[in-house]
Amino acid sequence: MENRIQELRKEKRIRQEDLAEAVGVTRQTIISLENGRYNASLLLAHRIAAYFGMKIEDIFLFDEEE
Amino acid sequence: MENRIQELRKEKRIRQEDLAEAVGVTRQTIISLENGRYNASLLLAHRIAAYFGMKIEDIFLFDEEE
């Protein structure tokens, strides 16, 4: 599953560290999500979506099979 | 985090077993989600939402703090 975290974060011009703190995870977690190492949990996805004022589905992009 | 899985499933009049198969998990996972033992992963939340033709946020309900 792809996500638009890095794209949205850069639009907002904030650092990984600040996003991490805002949503209550470590910087490592943000890096891993941005680089596709693993998927966010539902709670984290919700927090990230809320942070950007968007819906989960508009940030986390599912392929047809998923 | 609360969810409306059981409510929606009963509206549709389908069994846990059939929902489980439809979204690719075991019946145990559906039971655990319905009974609040743990939260769905983002992928599973997406599949369940797609199954019911709804948005993730309309099925999985987050409190203010979450």
Next chain:
DNA sequence: CTTTAATGTAATGTTTACTTTACATTTTAA
């Protein structure tokens, strides 16, 4: 009432999200 279908519980194991620490690389700014 008795059988069967549906739901629930419990225990153990695997996988994966997330943490922590430490260091390396890239980007930005003085």
Next chain:
DNA sequence: TTAAAATGTAAAGTAAACATTACATTAAAG
């Protein structure tokens, strides 16, 4: 161009999602 800021990588550990099996309870139907 060099220092500092930002991003990335790696490894090892913890916690939680999900699987598997087996059995218990409840609900529905004959």
